[in-house]
Amino acid sequence: MALFAVEKPLGLTSHEAVEEARKRLGTRRVGHTGTLDPLATGVLVLVSDQSTKLVPFLSSEDKEYLAWVSFGATTPTLDAEGPVVEEAPVRFALKDLEAALSSFLTLTEQVPPLFSAVKVGGVRAYEAAREGRPLTLGPRPVKYLEVELLAFDPSPRPYPIAPSARGWRIAERGRKVALPRPLGLYPTAVIRLVVASGTYIRAFARDLGERLGTKAFLAGLVRTRVGRIGLEKAVSLSDLAPDRAIPEVEALPFPVVELSHTEARRVLEGVPLPIPVVGYVALVDSRRRLLAIAEGDGFKLKIKRVLRKEEA
Incomplete structure (x- = not known):
């Protein structure tokens, strides 16, 4: 099994990143746990071979971003792909921006962009929008867990970023940020989001x-x-190799239960275990290898997904 974190570069689609990973890992069985737009960069979690079974358990996890939001204009895709189709004056004060940001913490629904992968009647929204017949999209559930203003500048500025106890933030020294080509000198806020x-x-x-x-x-x-x-x-796509894998138990958001040899054999046969746990757990053997995902009801563990077919 193999799970990897790569840093998707600017301009590459998530599908193109997967195709490159297939070449470097020597397998066609590679997927991801959540797309990034071509003009976005950052963490793209890839899974290969047996680890593709983990996608349902990883794709629903919270995500953290640093967003550069420019004010005074908009584009059809709502990003820097362009072109600018409408401009508007920018008259708000910094306190207005901070108040507006805090209002998202209570937001429960939001209408997706017209250029998105949302399906209506079997049709992708972005496909219809590109054909000039945009769909009517209804609001969908969302949740903003943290929204924090980090900077406000006259135009987009590619600050270096680095990890901290409160997430990745602007730093004097750190990773370089690659921003798309600016569409103009628009006032821009840098905002940290956990959603x-x-x-x-x-x-x-x-x-x-x-x-x-x-x-x-x-x-x-x-x-x-x-x-x-x-x-x-995360590693660059050019550095991706089988030996750069991340242990699956480090990525899964579940408690870990180590099994005895006898219990491990029962799990590999799909037999429920009489272990009083509530909720999802990751079952591992004595070598900390992930065997299966199980769900407990307080009395026994029901096996939801077996990851290994046999003990080595």
Whole structure:
């Protein structure tokens, strides 16, 4: 089994990153736990071979971002792809921006961008939008866990970033940030976000602009964390190799239960275990190898997914 964290570069689609990973890992069985737009960079979690079974357990994890939001203009895709289709004056004060940001912490629904992978009647929203017949999209559940203003500048500025006890932040020295080509000299805020899965940051930029009485778009985006996997664990696609794998138990958001040899054999046969645990757990053998994902009801563990077919 193998799980990897790569730093997706600017301009590459998540699908193209997967294709490159297939070449470097020597297997066609490679997937990811959540896409990044071409103009976004940062953590892309890849899974290969047997680890693809973990996607349902990893794709719903919270995600952390650093977002560059530019005010005074908007684009069809709500990001820096362009072109600018409408401009509006920017008259808000810094206190207005801070108040608008805090309002997202109570938001429960949000309309996705027209250029998104949301399906309506079997049709992808971005496909319909590209054909000039945009779909009518209804609001979808979202959750903003943390929203923090880090900087506000006259135009997009590629600050270095580094990890801290409170997530990745602007730093004097750190990783270089690659931002898309600026669409103009628009006032830009750098905002740290922690959101639940399914939250579109481009929609956040659009709605933030509306709350401030102007237009806005996403001028740049870095995903700094997916669940337990931070950008500090990510390698470049050019450095991706089988020996750069991350142990699955480090990525899973579940408690770990170590099994005896007899219990491990029963798990590999799909037999429930009489262990009084509630909720999902990761079952490992004495060598800390992931055997299965199970769910407990307080009396026994029901095996949800077996990851290994036999003990070595």
